[in-house]
Amino acid sequence: xxxxxxxxxxxxxxxxxxxxxxxxxxxxxxxxxxxxxxxxxxxxxxxxxxxxxxxxxxxxxxxxxxxxxxxxxxxxxxxxxxxxxxxxxxxxxxxxxxxxxxxxxxxxxxxxxxxxxxxxxxxxxxxxxxxxxxxxx
Numbered sequence: 001x002x003x004x005x006x007x008x009x010x011x012x013x014x015x016x017x018x019x020x021x022x023x024x025x026x027x028x029x030x031x032x033x034x035x036x037x038x039x040x041x042x043x044x045x046x047x048x049x050x051x052x053x054x055x056x057x058x059x060x061x062x063x064x065x066x067x068x069x070x071x072x073x074x075x076x077x078x079x080x081x082x083x084x085x086x087x088x089x090x091x092x093x094x095x096x097x098x099x100x101x102x103x104x105x106x107x108x109x110x111x112x113x114x115x116x117x118x119x120x121x122x123x124x125x126x127x128x129x130x131x132x133x134x135x136x137x
Contacts, residue, residue: 002124003056007049009120010113014045017112018105025101032094036101043084044109047077048117 018041025033054073058066088097 003052003059005124006117006120007052009123010048010052010117011045013112013116014048014109017108018045021105021108025098025105029098029101032096032098033101035096036098037105039088039097040102040105041109043081044106044113047081048110048113050077 018037022034022037022041025037027033029036050073054069058069061069088102089099
């Protein structure tokens with residue numbers, strides 16, 4: 001399964017970066033840094049895992065349905081992320097949740113996830129059928 005390989009290739013560096021950044025930000029900012037980095041880790045990993053889940057679901061659909069599903073999932077993720085960040089900003093205290101730690105950790109994990117996913121994709125050996133030309137038998 002290429003989806004599983006992509007997920008495994010992406011989750012490994014993302015988990016390592018999440019753990020390291022969580023430790024560093026906890027040492028620097030204490031408990032609020034820990035909460036910020038844990039929430040960022042959870043958010044980023046769920047956000048990108050949904051992308052791979054949608055790719056798996058739409059594997060056998062026609063291209064138009066795949067594009068519609070991809071656009072819907074993207075719009076839904078952006079909408080839910082906006083609502084989530086609004087709720088976090090409104091209902092958490094800066095003394096218990098460090099927003100800077102959240103931002104730094106989210107950016108680092110995103111970079112690690114994308115690096116791992118790209119590296120895994122380049123290692124896949126996907127054979128796509130080429131369209132037949134006129135005159136081919």
